Amino acid sequence: MTEHSGNHHIMPLKIYLGVFLALMVLTILTVWVAFYDLGFLNVFVAVTIACVKAYIVLLYFMHLRYNARILWLTAAAGFIWFVLLTAFTVSDVLTRGWLPPPEAW
Amino acid sequence: MESGDTKRKHYLNIENTPQSWLLTLDHKRIGILYLVTILLFFFLGGVAAVLFRLELLTPDAHLVEHETYNRLFTMHGVTMIFFFLIPSIPAVLGNFLLPIMIGARDMAFPRINLASWYVFTAGGLFGLAAIVFGGVDTGWTFYTPYSSTYANSNVILAALGIFIAGFASIMTGLNFIVTIHKMRAPGLTWFRLPLFIWGQYATAIIMILGTPVIAITVLLVGIERLFGVGIFDPAIGGDPLLFQHLFWFYSHPAVYIMILPGMGVISEVIACFSRKRIFGYHVVAFSSLAIAILGFFVWGHHMFVSSQSMYAGMIFSILSFLVAIPSAIKVFNWTATLYKGSISLDTPMLYALGFIGLFTIGGLTGLFLATMAINIHVHDTYFVVAHFHYVMVGGMLMAFLGGIHFWWPKMFGRMYPEAWGRFAAIVIFVGFNLTFFPQFILGYLGMPRRYHVYPEEFQVLNVMSTAGASILGAGYLMVFVYLVWSLFKGRRSVSNPWCAAGLEWRVSSPPPQHNFKKAPVVDRDAYDYTDEDVYKSDYDSGGTSDG
Amino acid sequence: MAETETSHPDHLAHHFDSVEQQRESASFGMWLFIAQEIMFFGGLFLGYIVYRIKYPMAFATGSNLLSIEWGAFNTAVLIGSSLTMALAVRAAQTGNNRLIIRWILATMLLGSVFLGVKVVEYKDKYDHQLVAGPMFEFDADYVLEREAVPAVYADDIDVHDPQFGSNVHLFYSFYFVMTGMHALHMIIGIGVMIWLLVKAYRKRFGPDYYSPVEMTGLYWHFVDIVWIFLFPMLYLMGRH
Numbered sequence A: 001m002t003e004h005s006g007n008h009h010i011m012p013l014k015i016y017l018g019v020f021l022a023l024m025v026l027t028i029l030t031v032w033v034a035f036y037d038l039g040f041l042n043v044f045v046a047v048t049i050a051c052v053k054a055y056i057v058l059l060y061f062m063h064l065r066y067n068a069r070i071l072w073l074t075a076a077a078g079f080i081w082f083v084l085l086t087a088f089t090v091s092d093v094l095t096r097g098w099l100p101p102p103e104a105w
Numbered sequence B: 001m002e003s004g005d006t007k008r009k010h011y012l013n014i015e016n017t018p019q020s021w022l023l024t025l026d027h028k029r030i031g032i033l034y035l036v037t038i039l040l041f042f043f044l045g046g047v048a049a050v051l052f053r054l055e056l057l058t059p060d061a062h063l064v065e066h067e068t069y070n071r072l073f074t075m076h077g078v079t080m081i082f083f084f085l086i087p088s089i090p091a092v093l094g095n096f097l098l099p100i101m102i103g104a105r106d107m108a109f110p111r112i113n114l115a116s117w118y119v120f121t122a123g124g125l126f127g128l129a130a131i132v133f134g135g136v137d138t139g140w141t142f143y144t145p146y147s148s149t150y151a152n153s154n155v156i157l158a159a160l161g162i163f164i165a166g167f168a169s170i171m172t173g174l175n176f177i178v179t180i181h182k183m184r185a186p187g188l189t190w191f192r193l194p195l196f197i198w199g200q201y202a203t204a205i206i207m208i209l210g211t212p213v214i215a216i217t218v219l220l221v222g223i224e225r226l227f228g229v230g231i232f233d234p235a236i237g238g239d240p241l242l243f244q245h246l247f248w249f250y251s252h253p254a255v256y257i258m259i260l261p262g263m264g265v266i267s268e269v270i271a272c273f274s275r276k277r278i279f280g281y282h283v284v285a286f287s288s289l290a291i292a293i294l295g296f297f298v299w300g301h302h303m304f305v306s307s308q309s310m311y312a313g314m315i316f317s318i319l320s321f322l323v324a325i326p327s328a329i330k331v332f333n334w335t336a337t338l339y340k341g342s343i344s345l346d347t348p349m350l351y352a353l354g355f356i357g358l359f360t361i362g363g364l365t366g367l368f369l370a371t372m373a374i375n376i377h378v379h380d381t382y383f384v385v386a387h388f389h390y391v392m393v394g395g396m397l398m399a400f401l402g403g404i405h406f407w408w409p410k411m412f413g414r415m416y417p418e419a420w421g422r423f424a425a426i427v428i429f430v431g432f433n434l435t436f437f438p439q440f441i442l443g444y445l446g447m448p449r450r451y452h453v454y455p456e457e458f459q460v461l462n463v464m465s466t467a468g469a470s471i472l473g474a475g476y477l478m479v480f481v482y483l484v485w486s487l488f489k490g491r492r493s494v495s496n497p498w499c500a501a502g503l504e505w506r507v508s509s510p511p512p513q514h515n516f517k518k519a520p521v522v523d524r525d526a527y528d529y530t531d532e533d534v535y536k537s538d539y540d541s542g543g544t545s546d547g
Numbered sequence C: 001m002a003e004t005e006t007s008h009p010d011h012l013a014h015h016f017d018s019v020e021q022q023r024e025s026a027s028f029g030m031w032l033f034i035a036q037e038i039m040f041f042g043g044l045f046l047g048y049i050v051y052r053i054k055y056p057m058a059f060a061t062g063s064n065l066l067s068i069e070w071g072a073f074n075t076a077v078l079i080g081s082s083l084t085m086a087l088a089v090r091a092a093q094t095g096n097n098r099l100i101i102r103w104i105l106a107t108m109l110l111g112s113v114f115l116g117v118k119v120v121e122y123k124d125k126y127d128h129q130l131v132a133g134p135m136f137e138f139d140a141d142y143v144l145e146r147e148a149v150p151a152v153y154a155d156d157i158d159v160h161d162p163q164f165g166s167n168v169h170l171f172y173s174f175y176f177v178m179t180g181m182h183a184l185h186m187i188i189g190i191g192v193m194i195w196l197l198v199k200a201y202r203k204r205f206g207p208d209y210y211s212p213v214e215m216t217g218l219y220w221h222f223v224d225i226v227w228i229f230l231f232p233m234l235y236l237m238g239r240h
Ligand SMILES: [Cu+2]
Pocket: B251, B252, B255, B298, B299, B301, B302
């Protein structure tokens, strides 16, 4: 079979500690930035930082960086499906009020 | 144990203690366990259908009152959908055949496979408890806030049952995908796979990405009822439409969980009984994936009159039209396969031909319903009921029966009586159409679904429908009786009674415990009916005992 | 019946051809399970997003009643437990049995700290009648006292409006269901780790066979990721 996952890859301790520190720094950053009023950017920044953190966990703690493409695809499918579920539903919620309800007859 | 060594050992007779069945890790036995379990639910759902069809013989409430009637159609919907149709082909035929068809000794995760049956049975017991303690009256759709706040029936039990059974479905899907990816025999490339496998694969994608959403949704309804933690409760600003979005995000694709494996069966049967490779193999394979993926993003067509945004409705309507394309591709390609094939009309083929016709009617009326303006006219009428049953019963159940007949000799090593089989197939076809075609007309004339009384002018069509249901029921009963009879008295089957291509026909009937005594190597495409080699039963010729 | 294959190690199931195939199947299966989990939590996240769009002010106010200190502390604890879990997997890869046990114990400990903090937080919400459900009692004075109304909404919010109070209730429905579901996943994870410990004490793991440790690790990191999103969604989004 061509799909191959290099699970034998043993990462040096330094990387694990570096990842841990990066996650901590990002946590502090997201708390710090939350106290500033950036308008709609607040949500954007918070979600972006969370995504970066999740991405780091996926890459290093969950070894996705060294794994087969099919595992990437699986994780991505879950994420994309959630985004699409949300996008379609929110598109309804946001546009529901655009057209006034029909008058009674 | 069997007497003497002269008898060939296979998965059925290798050991027959209760624990050898209840603790089995053999995918074939698990398939049989599922078969027995879902038949029980089919029977229950059928009883409910008989009762409310009888009630609908007359315009007035003669047999049951509205309270009971609501519980009956809910029982019918819940058991048929969640406990029969969804597991039917994947968990029975899929479990039994998938490893053999790809040349594997078992599923990738046999323990998870067995666990899925236990989880399913546990979910089923909750569903049964809901019925025994008085039933549920919300309809199978569990719309909030009725289900979460107002209904005073066993919503929690039913919701828990569906929640639990959902995980059985997820386990099955997970097993299928890993097995198809990792366990194929040498030489069995993706485009040599039987289309049945492609269908199961597409189904498994939906099971994994869709089922968890219904699980959390019914769990939230349960939490809201049990602890009063309002999620959909309008009193605190909850949005009942959120429930409908979540519900249909699963429940529309669930229709494809029910139909895609059926389409896989039809591809196998059509190829075998017209002695031809499926026309446009690649396109048919990809159309399964296209249906699975596109089918996720059409769910809003159930909500056109729910105060869903008109704009979202338009998008959902367009996407619903698009999903008809891959379905139509399949129908055209099956028809093209028949062209100039040497067709024999054995029982499985009768079901397959029935499937093509009825599925086409069901699919085309689906386009009516996806059109927003027409949907408003026929919404929540018998038109929807008829459409749904043309796809689910005319489509899926036909495919299930066709598949059961096709692989019956493989599963049990016995032939069913062919004449009875053909007769029953025709009875079922006639009964089905008599039951559900009048419902198209009823719905178009405006008879709403889910009512136990109706204006008198609808009686003629309703009587036709009930008469048809009786014929349909008699047909099912006939099938059940002769299949059980054949288990004991049927003619013994050879390895490949249909001279069909495919690895499952190259092991003996019933297959040995670990499927293959000699590891299979595949060197040809699927449905290669030009090559005489495919009929050899050469992968278990290694002796009479199972090593 | 006896196996005909000759070179089957104990931990290789009969239906696999090689250890490699078995390991790849296990991790593929686990990732599919994680995809499934994403959609499971996805339903909840979607609900939260829809209501936050509808009731931004009530959700911001509800969020401000949570303790950001405890939330941040727990985030750190959980990230720490992800680190120890990753180190447990690494110990299994290098075949150091003592370290496997030690790091799993550390992960369980950190997980328990997280759950303990959660109990403290739930208790606080209980004291102020903020537990979603029939006992929820919106106390406008408490909101004012905590200065929970975000400055940007100060002019638009009438905390005494019962509609506003019930929308805050909705926020707490999500707070409890989401953190509750997350905590349940952690409890399950800790339960699985007990099983891992038993196996580790029996010296079952080594460089050739450590799938259970690795799979539990994947699960635990996924639970961590869920929290990475829950923390800003529940605790931070109304601070300014
Ligand atoms: Cu639909």
